[in-house]
Amino acid sequence: MALAQLGSLNALEQTAEHNKFWQRWIGDNLPSADTVGNISTAINCNSIRKIIKHIYARLKRNKALKPLSMGMFALVVDGHESHSSYLLHCKGCLKRVIHTSLGDKTQYYHRHVMAQLVCGNFYLPLDMEPQRPGEDEVAAAIRLLKRVFANYPRAFSLILADGLYMKANFFKLALRHGKDVISVLKDERRDLLKDAQGLFKTEKSYIYDNGKAKRKCWDMEGFTSWDTLKREVRIVRSLETSYIKHHKEKEKEKKISDWIWASTISQQLLPTEEFVELAHKRWAIENNGFNELVNYWHADHVYRHDPIAIETFWLLTMIAYILFHAFINLNLKPQVRCRYTKLHWAKLVTAELYLHLIYYSDGLSPP
Numbered sequence: 323m324a325l326a327q328l329g330s331l332n333a334l335e336q337t338a339e340h341n342k343f344w345q346r347w348i349g350d351n352l353p354s355a356d357t358v359g360n361i362s363t364a365i366n367c368n369s370i371r372k373i374i375k376h377i378y379a380r381l382k383r384n385k386a387l388k389p390l391s392m393g394m395f396a397l398v399v400d401g402h403e404s405h406s407s408y409l410l411h412c413k414g415c416l417k418r419v420i421h422t423s424l425g426d427k428t429q430y431y432h433r434h435v436m437a438q439l440v441c442g443n444f445y446l447p448l449d450m451e452p453q454r455p456g457e458d459e460v461a462a463a464i465r466l467l468k469r470v471f472a473n474y475p476r477a478f479s480l481i482l483a484d485g486l487y488m489k490a491n492f493f494k495l496a497l498r499h500g501k502d503v504i505s506v507l508k509d510e511r512r513d514l515l516k517d518a519q520g521l522f523k524t525e526k527s528y529i530y531d532n533g534k535a536k537r538k539c540w541d542m543e544g545f546t547s548w549d550t551l552k553r554e555v556r557i558v559r560s561l562e563t564s565y566i567k568h569h570k571e572k573e574k575e576k577k578i579s580d581w582i583w584a585s586t587i588s589q590q591l592l593p594t595e596e597f598v599e600l601a602h603k604r605w606a607i608e609n610n611g612f613n614e615l616v617n618y619w620h621a622d623h624v625y626r627h628d629p630i631a632i633e634t635f636w637l638l639t640m641i642a643y644i645l646f647h648a649f650i651n652l653n654l655k656p657q658v659r660c661r662y663t664k665l666h667w668a669k670l671v672t673a674e675l676y677l678h679l680i681y682y683s684d685g686l687s688p689p
C-alpha cells in the first residue's frame with residue numbers, strides 16, 4: 323500500500339478481489355482494512371525499526387551511500403506535526419488552545435521528531451519518535467537520538483538542527499557519543515549572540531560564490547559565553563545575496579538572508595565554505611524529506627487514530643520511501659533516471675500493481 327502510494331486502507335482492501343495475486347506474494351489472502359487497522363495498533367514498532375536498520379546496513383555494505391563534502395555523513399533532527407483535529411483525539415494526542423472569533427477551542431494534534439541521514443546522494447529517514455503529552459520537542463528528540471546512537475553508532479559524525487535545539491542537554495548528549503552539532507543560533511542564547519555580533523563588526527569576513535548565492539562569511543572559534551554547555555563553541559555567519567527570477571517578471575528580485583550558526587565542530591574538520599554548504603542541508607531536507615513524504619507518500623494520513631498505529635504507518639511509509647529511492651538511485655541508469663521525474667516512476671509502480679492484479683485474476687502470467 324505504501325510503496326504503490328495508495329494512501330488508504332480501503333484502496334488496499336479493494337485489491338483483495340484479486341486474491342490470487344496476493345496469495346502469490348504473501349502466501350495468503352489480503353486481510354481486510356479493519357484487520358490491518360486493528361493490527362497496526364498492537365505492533366511492536368521496534369520490529370519495523372529493525373527492517374529499516376537492515377536496509378541501511380545493506381545499502382552501506384553495497385557502498386550505495388556516498389558521503390557529503392569532507393567525507394562526512396550528517397543527521398538532520400527535526401520535528402513535524404502530522405495532523406490536527408478539534409473533534410477526534412486519542413491518548414497520544416497533544417493539546418493546545420486556539421483562540422477563535424467564536425471563543426477558545428481545544429485542538430488535538432500529533433507531533434514527532436524524525437532523524438534523517440543526509441548523504442551525498444540520498445536522504446535516508448532512519449527513525450522517528452512521537453512527542454508525548456506534556457513534553458517538549460527536544461525531550462522527544464533526546465529519546466530518539468539515544469536510540470539512533472545505539473542502532474547507528476557510526477552512520478554519521480555530525481548533527482544538524484534548528485534553533486530550538488540550542489539546548490545544553492542536547493549538545494552534551496551528542497558530544498558524549500562523539501558527534502558534533504551545528505544548530506541555528508537564536509535569541510535564547512543572548513549572551514553568545516551578543517558576543518558574536520560585536521565581533522562581526524571588527525573581524526574580517528570571507529566572500530565566496532557558489533553559483534546560486536554570494537556568501538559573505540565570518541567564522542570564529544573559542545566562544546565561552548554559553549556557560550551551561552561548559553565548553554567553547556564556534557560561530558559561523560553567512561550573509562547571503564541571491565537573485566530570484568519570478569515567473570513573468572523580467573527583473574530579478576534581490577534577496578538577502580542572514581544565517582548565524584553555533585557549532586562544536588572545528589575549522590580544521592570542516593572549513594568555512596563546507597560548513598555553510600552543509601548547514602544549509604538542514605533546509606534541503608524540508609523539500610526532500612518531509613514534503614515528499616507528506617505530499618506523495620501520504621505520510622500524514624491517519625490510517626487509524628491511535629498512537630501506535632500512527633507510529634507504525636509512519637515507519638512503514640519510511641521503508642517504502644527508502645526502497646523507492648534505492649531503486650531510483652541504484653537500479654536505473656543515470657541517463658534514464660534524469661529523463662523522468664520521480665513522480666513518473668512512482669506512478670509506474672502503482673500501474674504495475676494494478677496490471678498484475680488484473681493478469682493474475684484472469685489466470686494469465688503478467689507480461
Ligand SMILES: [Zn+2]
Nearest residue numbers: 411412414415
Ligand atoms: Zn491522537
